[in-house]
Amino acid sequence: MKKRTGRVQAFTFLEALIALLVISGSLLVYQGLTKTLFSHSRYLTNHDQDHWLLFSQQLREELSGARFHKVENNKLYIEKGKKKLVLGQFKSHDFRKSAGNGQGYQPMLFGLSHSHIQAEQSRIRITLHWKSGLERTFYYAFQDQP
Structure with a gap:
């Protein structure tokens, strides 16, 4: 029986956490921009500006x-x-x-x-x-x- 000496390429736990932080940060920015857009459009429809x-x-x-x-x-x-x-x-x-x-x-x-x-x-x-x-x-x- 041969022993495997090569390392298998895989994500480390730290890389997975960083990827999740980037994805969640992007979604939070998108959600914030969407809320801002809707509040501005609501303001414009309710006001005569x-x-x-x-x-x-x-x-x-x-x-x-x-x-x-x-x-x-x-x-x-x-x-x-x-x-x-x-x-x-x-x-x-x-x-x-x-x-x-x-x-x-x-x-x-x-x-x-x-x-x-x-x-x-x-x-x-x-x-x-x-x-x-x-x-x-x-x-x-x-x-x-x-």
């Missing part, structure tokens, strides 16, 4: 290239191309864009309790208050046009 971000981007795009006309009765009157537009909160909880004659409207933002529009020369400030308590202010300066 995401609506504000979208609204401010849309309004900035709408006002670029437009000419300031006036602010009257808490509404912003502008001219874009050959169209006259009115922006403001119309007896409701939404901020709308409509034609200069008041016909047709496009809601831009919902859930408002009240809003306030101020103008100083060609600079405007729109302050929005949501029913949820969020308050944001939008500033815009119209470019001088010939």
Whole structure:
């Protein structure tokens, strides 16, 4: 009978423990990131921050290239191309864009309790208050046009 003198390759107890620690650490990091992602998405759905971000981007795009006309009765009157537009909160909880004659409207933002529009020369400030308590202010300066 021959005696085996060669060593068999196998994991040691220490290597197995290190592998388990790495795997469990990876799973804990993944679980933590998942919880953070869900809490942020829950926050955004329960709060109006995401609506504000979208609204401010849309309004900035709408006002670029437009000419300031006036602010009257808490509404912003502008001219874009050959169209006259009115922006403001119309007896409701939404901020709308409509034609200069008041016909047709496009809601831009919902859930408002009240809003306030101020103008100083060609600079405007729109302050929005949501029913949820969020308050944001939008500033815009119209470019001088010939």
